[in-house]
Amino acid sequence: MDRTKRVLILSLMPVFLTVIFIMNFVVPAVIKLDKLNKEVKQEKLAYIETKSQLDAFNTNSRLYKNITELRQKLGDFDVRVPAEDDLSILLIDLEKFAESFNIKVTGFNSKSETEKEIIDPKKEKPKSTNSVRKKPAPSPLYTISLEISAVGYYNDILNFINTLENYGRKVVISSVKVEDYKEDKNTSNPRVQITINCEAYKFDSQVLNELPKTSGK
């Protein structure tokens, strides 16, 4: 081989070596870097999105504040409107009140609980239209109609009613019937027989948890 060819071959050797270096090291490194940059960009976007979602939940503190205010407003609602009917406890307390005012509870009738639609008293009731009215969602509030009969002197009965009104559990009286007690007809100071129609309430929170979620707020 003459020297010219040898020189040419020798000068082409670094070319091959450089090409091999570029192909095996530089190009893969650049491709990998590009891929990594894309991944970083995607990750950054995902991070920002998640962070903004998390920031949106900073309303949780506001929500918690609202809940605290509501709890304060409600006070001992759970005592006044319990989750169970607890009529046995009511009956025991009624007897205690009656004994303390020297009156006699002669009757106690309770009807089965009925669901009561909760309506904001400040809002006007929607007028019923001819179109088919949408069935209201189940209400967590139930009323238990009670009829309490008692015999005693009028003033004692007034005190009994007063105690019933201030009782821990909400008892809403709807009507009071008063009549002479038949057995005291011939006495100078007759007792009266009173029949109190009232309603006790129960609030079942489970009903709200079981309600299907409505779309939108």
Add this chain to the structure above:
Amino acid sequence: MKTININLIDDQTKESNKSKIEILTDDSDINPKVKFASIIIVISVCIVFAISFGVWSISSFMLQKTGKELADLQSAHKKVTLELSKATVIHKNLQKEKKILETKLLAQNMINSSLLPWHKVLIDISKAVPKDIKITEISKVTQVRNSNQRSILTSKGKILSKKTKDNSLKTISFFILNLNENASPDSNLEKSTVKKLDFDEKENVYNFEITSNLKSFETKSATLQ
């Protein structure tokens, strides 16, 4: 015979006088174009190699740096995602609780609006009722008019006076007057009217039905002031 004397040894020594380096660098026998091209190629390759090496070095450095950045981002994202899932659960629970509490508050308002101070009402009636009148039943009716809820009390009873009919009518009028005019400012009843008045011939008594408006708590407190 003629002898030709050739000194070969002398020539060899002349050639061997050229050093190896001289032989290698002696490019007199190389084509100058090839020589130039090879120089250009070698220089270009050197430049390309240097650039590629630089690119590779920077890429390797950046790869390390970006890799670390990516790992940091991934761990931060994982942390944020965990916090988000926690916050979501808390938010859901809080919203559920808020809904329950709001419903409870609404229920409380509704129950409170239907409350009536029966003890006071009965005292008011017993103060106003004349001797000859006997109240037999008192019931409450809630009316909604122009988005205002008001309670109306219906009192049923009988006039026990068995004298003349005129006297009986007077008695009921006195009762109404007592309720409307002579009542104390903290009375719970107002605008009482006779709704029904029947004479029961069997018992020889008048049965009556009167209605009274119940003062709302706001009106009552304003009157007291």
